[in-house]
Amino acid sequence: MLKTSVAFFETTEKEKKYLKKKFDKSFELFFYPEELNETNSNLIAKVNILSPFIYSNLNSKVLEKAKKLKLIATRSTGYNHIDIKKAQSRNISVATVPYYGENTVAEHTFALMLALSRNIHKAYVRTTRNDFALAGLQGFDLKGKTLGVIGAGSIGVHVIKIAKGFGMKVITHDPKPNHILTELLDFRYVALEELLTNSDIITIHCPYNQHTHHLINMNNIQLIKKGTLFINTARSGIIEPQALYYAIDNNIFAGAGLDVFEGEELLKEENQMLTKNVAVEHLEALLRRNILLRRENVIITPHMAFDSVEAVERIMDTTVENIKSFLTGKNYHKVI
Ligand code: NAI
Numbered sequence: 522m523l524k525t526s527v528a529f530f531e532t533t534e535k536e537k538k539y540l541k542k543k544f545d546k547s548f549e550l551f552f553y554p555e556e557l558n559e560t561n562s563n564l565i566a567k568v569n570i571l572s573p574f575i576y577s578n579l580n581s582k583v584l585e586k587a588k589k590l591k592l593i594a595t596r597s598t599g600y601n602h603i604d605i606k607k608a609q610s611r612n613i614s615v616a617t618v619p620y621y622g623e624n625t626v627a628e629h630t631f632a633l634m635l636a637l638s639r640n641i642h643k644a645y646v647r648t649t650r651n652d653f654a655l656a657g658l659q660g661f662d663l664k665g666k667t668l669g670v671i672g673a674g675s676i677g678v679h680v681i682k683i684a685k686g687f688g689m690k691v692i693t694h695d696p697k698p699n700h701i702l703t704e705l706l707d708f709r710y711v712a713l714e715e716l717l718t719n720s721d722i723i724t725i726h727c728p729y730n731q732h733t734h735h736l737i738n739m740n741n742i743q744l745i746k747k748g749t750l751f752i753n754t755a756r757s758g759i760i761e762p763q764a765l766y767y768a769i770d771n772n773i774f775a776g777a778g779l780d781v782f783e784g785e786e787l788l789k790e791e792n793q794m795l796t797k798n799v800a801v802e803h804l805e806a807l808l809r810r811n812i813l814l815r816r817e818n819v820i821i822t823p824h825m826a827f828d829s830v831e832a833v834e835r836i837m838d839t840t841v842e843n844i845k846s847f848l849t850g851k852n853y854h855k856v857i
Pocket of ligand 1: 694727824
């Protein structure tokens with residue numbers, strides 16, 4: 522019997538073990554820890570189904586090598602790492618994982634918020650040095666504070682629900698308001714300017730695109746009151762880097778919790794920098810991140826808001842469903 526060959530890229534040993542259990546003997550499975558790109562595209566010459574994560578680059582040259590490919594089942598919501606036009610022209614379907622971690626990203630948002638509001642990161646460093654002094658560690662209550670949520674979609678709504686549990690007031694900016702939600706969850710939709718002016722904490726949950734590029738910028742940063750906390754678990758390009766540094770330097774942001782930061786994708790292979798010819802943009806990104814890291818009131822996490830045991834299992838389960846439904850002609854989360 523001819524087996525269906527499936528190649529998974531960017532998989533850990535744990536994911537490999539989990540995924541192996543989900544397929545029977547009619548599948549031939551290949552697992553690669555590395556990303557798929559032009560340098561290793563020979564690996565997919567005979568593959569029928571391909572499952573990458575977001576750091577693989579499925580451009581036209583890579584797809585050209587995959588002569589037997591029928592489906593790309595990306596293990597992510599976004600698919601901007603796949604040349605959709607090229608896939609379409611080659612009659613290759615693309616499937617995604619639309620929902621997997623609304624609560625997961627929302628919980629990480631609060632992890633960053635609480636770390637900053639209660640100075641957990643500073644206390645941790647001190648106590649590891651056997652220093653138990655309280656000076657400089659006084660925090661503030663979330664209860665009664667105004668949270669400004671930019672983008673009230675799947676993740677933003679979870680953030681609003683959690684905020685209500687803390688007794689916070691919530692204002693939201695979203696071009697597509699859902700008025701049933703405002704009644705259910707007790708929050709208000711406002712213009713971006715009003716949100717920036719009146720929030721004690723601002724958190725970003727809109728997508729990054731041409732409309733949201735530098736949504737917060739040097740022109741509107743002055744609207745934000747001094748001492749506001751800023752949390753970004755969406756994408757770095759939504760705030761103009763210059764505005765971020767200006768706000769931190771001038772105490773407009775009393776603290777920033779960033780799961781995403783400018784140039785993060787360039788810095789992933791930082792350990793290879795010494796052996797490679799390094800582009801100026803890599804060095805600039807490294808320098809800017811170091812400037813942020815030196816600040817006591819900035820917490821950076823390495824784009825990990827999605828990464829909980831449960832969310833990663835949900836991603837894998839949906840991917841397996843996508844693959845099996847594609848093969849049996851059932852509905853799946855299809856992009857093209
Ligand atoms: P979603 O599509 O459910 O919600 C996005 C919301 O943003 C929608 O309600 C939309 O109307 C709104 N929006 C669009 N343009 C806007 C604008 N100009 N101003 C304000 N709101 C606007 O998306 P979801 O699932 O809530 O994800 C949000 C973002 O979170 C994703 O686009 C992604 O960049 C990021 N993300 C980050 C992860 C991480 O690990 N750090 C993991 C998953 C998502």
